[in-house]
Amino acid sequence: MNKTFPLGDINPLHYFYSIAAITGFLFALISRTENTPVLLHFVIWQLQAIVPMSFLITSHAICLKVNVFNKLKSWQQLLISGLVGSLLFVPLALLIDIYVVGEGIPESIWLELSDEALGVMPPVTIFWFLINFPWLLGFEYQKKEIPNKKHKASNESNQELLPAFLSMTSIKHTDEIVSMSSQLHYLEILTLEDKFLILYSLTKAINELPKSSGIQTHRSHWVAVNHIKSVKKEGRQGEVTMMNNTKIPISRSKLNDVLAAQSSIKK
Known part of the structure; x- marks a missing residue:
């Protein structure tokens, strides 16, 4: 997964899931209800933050394997993977509401799924777009490399030391x-x-x-x-x-x- 999201020297999974966990924690704080136990309330919001993040990451990684998708502009790719990932999360979001939150089985599953999609897809897609926005602008985090004396050239030949990224090519x-x-x-x-x-x-x-x-x-x-x-x-x-x-x-x-x-x- 690191290769799918090379965000400079930042581990992509640490980045995405840390943001998801923090977001779930903050929403749990501002939406506190007396009807739900505290621990369960925080668990529900962590599920509603981390699970859709998994769908977003997976959907984007899969879409990148499609040639047509790779020809799109960066913001278009994020928009598509955001919509796909959030749509895949909709049925699971409804199941969380029914069985974890305890709202019960609705009379019309299809109508409830439609309402869930309208409530889930726009914010999840926008959220996905915003957390990737720095990379759209070309920003990336890079650690300062400390020169290592052991890595000084000692080859007898005058061969060029190839850049690291060329090792991934011929x-x-x-x-x-x-x-x-x-x-x-x-x-x-x-x-x-x-x-x-x-x-x-x-x-x-x-x-x-x-x-x-x-x-x-x-x-x-x-x-x-x-x-x-x-x-x-x-x-x-x-x-x-x-x-x-x-x-x-x-x-x-x-x-x-x-x-x-x-x-x-x-x-």
């Missing part, structure tokens, strides 16, 4: 990389002949590469300067065409940097 040298693009929690890496989709952060991958090897053209894209074929300026933005004919967007803030990088290559 790429043998950083010069093979043409471009990298962020696909929510996934990283798409293109070479002249192959494409790799790995569970990794774009920001973390860029930090592992030599700064001179490429440039970030957009919040979600990075290109290798030695594989730039042409740069096309379109108003205040632009588009870079790579040696493999892939077209990568250039944001307004990065346009001058990309043009300067292209000029340095020609020289």
Whole structure:
């Protein structure tokens, strides 16, 4: 599951379930009733927080295996997995109300399921979207790595020490990389002949590469300067065409940097 949700150096399960547990605890405090024993009341709210979180995580992980889903924008992916996960939780939420809360079996199961869906799906989906919002903006937590003297290079050969993320591909040298693009929690890496989709952060991958090897053209894209074929300026933005004919967007803030990088290559 860590590979499905690579949130920097944060363990995704710790992150999601901690938020769920805290949320359930807070709702239990503000919705205290005299009819339900204290312990049971807190157990009910923990179930109503942690169980839907499990459905959300699972539904998103399964959806990521569908090619059509991977082509959607990040916020669209979260919206879909949020709706799917919350919908799957609806029958269980009704069972909790019937047997744990003690509301009893309703006269019309289908009508009660509809009411439960209207009450559960919107807040659960919004909650799922909000706790993933920092990653949509490109933020991630990274621990400061303390240099270890034991890891200093001692090889007799002059072979390049490959970045960690390349160990998840068959790429043998950083010069093979043409471009990298962020696909929510996934990283798409293109070479002249192959494409790799790995569970990794774009920001973390860029930090592992030599700064001179490429440039970030957009919040979600990075290109290798030695594989730039042409740069096309379109108003205040632009588009870079790579040696493999892939077209990568250039944001307004990065346009001058990309043009300067292209000029340095020609020289």
